[in-house]
Amino acid sequence: MRTSWKWAVPALVVSVGFAIGLGAGPVDAQQKNTLVATKVAAAPALDGSMDDAWKKAVPMTVKAVGGKNLPGGSTEVTLRALYTADTVYFFMQYKDPTESFRRGPWVKQGDGSWQKLKDPNDKGSDNNLYYEDKAALIWNISSPAFEQKGCMSACHTGEGKPYGNKYTKEAGERLDMWHVKSVRTAASVGQVDDQYVDHTRYDKDKAPGAGRKSDPKTGGGYANNETDDKKGPKWAHKGNKPAPPYWILDAEKELFDGSKYKAGDEVPGIIVAPFAGDRGDISAKIAWKDGAWTLVLGRKLSTGSEFDVQFSDLKKEYPFGMAVFDNAQVRHAYTPGVLRLKFE
Incomplete structure (x- = not known):
């Protein structure tokens, strides 16, 4: 099997793939929907290896369900988190039997x-046939409904689309969506496509993307x-x-x-080029090996952007959701309920 790595400036780490090994952690912590970020003095290994720092991080394992192409429509996702004075790191792992890079050639x-x-x-x-593998994290910025219902608060089925549209309940409410696109951004230029969701309703002609939008950029893209x-x-x-x-x-x-x-x-x-500006402030490194993905992402705790979640208050919990796409444009596996990130 081929293992390929691509990397951009490290700031936050998400590693997806059982190829590295999950390590041990308290069973009760794995069964909860709260991910605990442990503080470290320096950045952990950013190459996907399970160094001593990552071994100290408590893993959270949740099941993603309802996805196209995955065996049984589901896979288990394991996530770890560490942080330094200015950066948060995630280490995320999940099984996927196929590496899908053959996007519309x-x-x-x-x-x-x-x-x-x-x-x-x-x-x-x-x-769902000639696409790419993807993953996503979606964070609350200012939606009270997301605090209680998670991603489901912004997912609206029907409206002419197989998996519906995304938009928040009220004007002024936003979510921060980190979209890991293996071909278009992560494996190719070492970035996550930093996007957001607002309250814009679906309109076939005026707003076909509904509330899903991209952060501003000053250059690059695909x-x-x-x-x-x-x-x-x-x-x-x-x-x-x-x-x-x-x-x-x-x-x-x-x-x-x-x-x-x-x-x-x-x-x-x-055709791809690195994003410049707000849309490119999350770095990514990904690899697929032996039926599993490993993603390593990076971002500063605070970016100052109105389109990003700001991890500026380390005493509060941050609700989020996850999704996995196995060679599927929209038919993703998702984690039910609300996941939460807590800093210790």
């Missing part, structure tokens, strides 16, 4: 044309790799080499030359 056909791989059952924003007529790729890897990897770094892209490929070769369907 272009494939050369026998007649020389190019076809973009698509899920034939996708009726709109519901790709875009589809396609020509103006959308009949083939516009850009290629250096030397016009075929995939993998299934992303092309914007700083290294070359103009696509179809003559360099044989039938069956694939070209990535996405």
Whole structure:
């Protein structure tokens, strides 16, 4: 099995993957929905290894249910937390039998044309065949309902979408969503896509994304790799080499030359570049090995952004939820109820 690591400036750590080992911890702490962050003098290992600092962190294990493609629709997620004077670290682990990086690539056909791989059952924003593995943490910023109901307070089924829409109850209420997209951000440029949720209601024409929005950025991001007529790729890897990897770094892209490929070769369907600004303030490092994901994320305790949760009061508890996507665009496994982060 291939193990690949990508890393950005460490500030918060989330490690997903039983490949590293869970370690021991009090059984009663694992059965509760409260994650206890332990203070350390210096940053723990950020390479996914279980060093002495991480061994001191009490693991919290919860079950994520209702997801597409996962065996039985579920998986167990184990999370640890540590923090220093200015940074919080998470170590998160879960099983996933497949590494899914093949997100909508272009494939050369026998007649020389190019076809973009698509899920034939996708009726709109519901790709469960040629997508990417993802994970998400969602934190409360200012929603009283989230304090009591967690993610379910912002999830609204129906409204023309397979898993509904996200929005808060009242104007002015926000949630902070950390979206770990393996191909578009985490494995490729070492970041989490920092997003948020507000009260905007779904409107097919005016607000198709409802309350889900992205933090401001001053540069970077991702875009589809396609020509103006959308009949083939516009850009290629250096030397016009075929995939993998299934992303092309914007700083290294070359103009696509179809003559360099044989039938069956694939070209990535996405161009990526690191976010600059608010949207890129969570770093990420991820690896898949032996049927499990390991994610290492990083962020400062306080960012000063109105779109971020601020861990500025270490005496309070912070409610959150988690989700796991196994090669699914929206049909994620989720953790029922309210999870809470507590600093000790």
